[in-house]
Amino acid sequence: MNEAFVYEIDQDAGHRLPCAAPPTTHEVLAMRGLHVTPPAPVYVHEVLSSGRAGRERPAASVARIHLHLARAWQMLIRLRGAEALLIAQRIERQIGPLPGPVALAVRCEIAAVRAAALVLQDDAGAALAAALCALRLDAATPTAHVALTVCRCVYWRLGDPDSFYAVERREPGGQRGRLHAVTTMFDLAFDAAIEFGQMHFNAARLLADDALDIARRCGAGPAAIDALPACVMAQVLYEEGSIDESEALVAARLPGIRQGGTIEGALRGYGLLARIAANRRQPGQGLLLLAEADVLGTKRNWPRLRAASLAQQVEMHVAADRIDQAALCAQRLAVLDGQCGAASSSARFEIARYRVLAQARLALAQAHSGASAQAPAAVDLAALRQLHCDTVLRRDRYGAVTIALLLVEALLVTGLRDEAVEALVTLLKQAASAGLHQTLIDCSERVAKLIDGIVRGSIVPVVDVRELLPFAGALILRRRRAAADVQPGRDTVRDTARSVAAMGLSERERAIIGLMGGGLTNKQIAVRLGIAPETVKSHVKHLYAKLSVRNRIEAVTLASRLGLIRLSGCVHAGD
Template identity: 80%
Template structure:
């Protein structure tokens, strides 16, 4: 980031003046809109009190000297350096001291903290910090940042009413970069909401406006426009414009790797992997998802890891690789069990991916009853029966969160599960309901990509061999067009030149290299040779407690619970070769 940007931030947010606090009722109204959020910590949410000078008076220039530090903290936020920004905010807060005009500065510190916490995918804590930053009202120079964080946090928490209630701040004619970024993100959030509700035309217009703001005002690094670009790409994908969709996202992927936010990462990797899988390139799809998993480890984004593992299950199942699918499902189950420390929004998403992965694997087993789990001795088992109640509840919860697009994937799995359970009439009824919603919204590609079981059900309706109880004549042209496009896609799909079996080992090696440190790779290798912790400590000339510490971090990164699971996973991924002797205890 160049010095001009520092100057922009300094000019935009560096001349804060103390203002009167908002009425208590207004502050309480803001706080009550938070979902599952405890009151903000007193360190930055204390009631506004008249500040008195303590000891010797400090010159007014003291606050001015803090402004460059605040500008650098904003730089860190823009670059995606969340942890560094939080440390900087803490350091600046310690420098403020008893200054008479420190209230406004503390509010800006809270705005920095809110944006950084949002980058860490902690929507609850980000919302608390943003509400703290708004205690002087919505006219402070960085209030627009706090307002945008509130909107994003409410969206992540599934509180649509509070999302729409937050005030929007339109940028001035020539806004600074920080204001331009928040204006662009506001438009991108609106686009994401419209897309989730399957209002594709509105989503396209809003995403295009957001990209235009980014272009006109040069709003920071290229990664900052990843969210609107990904929403636009998703719209293009659903319209069948797959090449355009891929090009739009692929151009942002290098920036997302370097410093993007999680929303763009989840959408970008998921969409690109989906495109590769549909082109019969499962190896390329797995490479992208493995990279996403490693990025999730590096940034501590369990939600990105869960999305990656769930999609890996889907691809392995499609390739009849049930052992690998089971392994990914087991890792996802461990991750779901560890998500208690994650924010409430992340917990919901991780649980959603877990239910979807288990359903896909169970459906695959019903299709191939002879397949068995790769590791029957593993403590986590995936049920062979599809949990219809869990799918129904997940579909209901997703609809209540106004995510109609996300509910489509769940509905397709539910229809397939109903067919497997022998409830064909229920499956037909659910399919007709889904087709009506999809036709009115213009949804195409997701239904074209549906499973073979669901496709046969749709094709039977089109051909007249399957007749639902309700009148579906008006849906037949739309359903017929979907099946025609599906047949064309299958005919034009290139052969699978990179089969999963030929590429998964190289992919696993590259992922391990990204996710594990050199010492951790050495330790897992020695574990695979049957060495105990004491023997490893002697070999590496380190203390046994140090080996235990490395092992603990290694288990967390691999989403396993003990040495046996770690060595088994590493063996499956080609990271170690088992010595043939039993594994020693920890």
């Protein structure tokens, strides 16, 4: 575990206190470029002094404080971080007269509440400081599990997997409730996200599935608390070409993301749905989703979400040859980047990354359209190379793929064809070994022609690529099939008869999925069809397997997207 989490026992006070071994909390933050005020050391001193003071505080006050803490945790489970912070501030004003051991436990719990709430507000630096403070006050409390999870989240965000894996994995003591389940779910979701970033897709799928299973058992609420693992699973499905199933997973959670989801769920959810819209040649729908994400980012004060939305808007405008609109979005992104100097280092890195990608796409589009004779020189190769190097160092291989594709295109535009071919071959080797498909199928026309040239033999790389030819040929074939199946301006979903044949649904199963879309429970469906509730449950189980979904909302969303049903009412989450 990280050296900052070293403890020793004070035999006189009977509490765990931080030992003097470096680095300090502030030093840990400074090493990662996080400019935050270090937590005041007055906490432990106050605890010791209150332990020597009298114990005049009535038991009713302690009970009231514990009730407020329970409310704060409930707000966090509902992903309402701002309300949890307000409750924590009120509790702090009531701690003074409490006995020493009680005050210590309360301060530890408040610090853990604050850490989780600040993560929800996307303030990584302050969240890490609060989490370290909670662990130093008392690493033995049940809520220390939350503080450790916050540390893992921040290290993941910082692109520091070594520190992420070094954080202790601990089973909390005491009674396990919903808080423990939610914390464990997020632990698994972060593991899944890291594995996905390293393009270990099978591992990411297994971890995300475990996280979703925990969320189902603990009852995920309307705030889409399971959006992150669902979006990781959807990203894996997308890369495998299961686009309809991918969309169903995310679309089912979009209302909860709008209502009060996490930024990580919003980033992946909106981004993936916009990619799916682009894949189906529906830029209008994609741009509406991205505009909604921009508004949500402004409302929640999430500049990362706004930056991601603007960068993807640039990409979609460029694909539609709307260079002027792309330039306006790129300008807005540059202004946003300039306004985020006080953001945490992780947010600054990501916002700067989006800006570099947007500027590169815009410059490449201008070079292609001939809008400016100087456009090829405007492609900043040095910035793209540095960004690719930094992303690889953060072990985000999946994020590096997008940058590598842009770099290949930029090398072509600037006349460095041999280097472009070499970079593309390296990327194809990585993609073939990892099982990366759809991102390469979605590549630009310039890169696709380069891949096609390698397959046909008109372009001969320096290295032997015979083993890559089947994979590269399959990418080109799937790209052509997708282009042939898609007609711009029309809904590209399969018709009902074709969908039913593909999914193998029986007449009874179609009737049941239709009634589920009308909001009927299993018992109501049984009455309507005149069959036993157990029979309905059996049909529903087979439906989930055939549609590759995990609950009623996903099943109904996918069935609606495939044209199997027309939604006419609410969908109940349970039976």
